[in-house]
């Protein structure tokens with residue numbers, strides 16, 4: 001039955017994907033869709049990590065059903081994946097990333113072929129970036145901009161591309177990227193209005209990049225060429241617009257006829273001098289020296305307004 005998953009993708013994907021393992025961190029509007037698409041594409045092994053339960057207001061822009069409400073997102077997605085491919089292997093973690101200790105996270109990262117970071121917790125994204133480079137594993141970091149009018153995917157391949165921190169500290173700052181709002185109570189990005197069509201536009205690109213990354217050892221497959229040709233041009237940071245006239249896109253596409261919403265720009269990222277994550281391996285810092293969650297700032301009595 002599993003071979004039927006590849007009946008419509010001959011020459012694009014290979015059955016080798018059944019043996020590939022992907023860690024997905026965050027099973028919200030991005031993670032739920034990306035994970036299911038990868039299973040339908042034939043990826044056979046997943047490590048799933050999310051500490052939340054499905055709520056009614058998740059249904060408008062995820063792949064959850066009303067019957068999933070109250071279940072953990074990990075258990076609900078695991079059910080969906082088994083309905084797509086009964087032989088799929090799932091290692092579930094019903095916790096956020098801060099609930100996974102250093103030794104266990106190191107073991108997980110070492111066991112997978114690809115990390116996909118789709119969490120709304122910036123500290124978790126940073127931690128995954130650190131582990132990915134320290135243990136030499138590729139990772140994709142996908143994030144939406146305000147209202148899902150735009151978004152970004154950072155391709156991180158140790159030894160080939162600079163890390164997520166170098167990308168966000170370089171390209172994002174240079175172009176005054178439109179950051180999403182941070183909820184300062186939790187340190188997470190605030191949930192805000194956005195529609196499934198815009199969110200899934202970025203998710204679809206994440207799926208294609210993931211498949212391309214997982215098939216880099218099969219250059220004859222057409223999906224493999226998608227990422228390979230970008231890497232050959234040193235392009236590792238993709239920005240997308242879902243609406244017309246978004247952010248810096250009008251400036252870049254000025255005088256180009258026939259432009260409207262759904263544009264993309266690919267950037268080259270430079271490694272920061274002395275980056276503790278992606279510089280030469282002697283300079284890299286052991287991620288187990290870092291706290292599992294950001295240190296809490298306690299206001300002094302005299303500093304309170």
Ligand SMILES: [Zn+2]
Nearest residue numbers: 163166275278
């Ligand atoms: Zn770096």
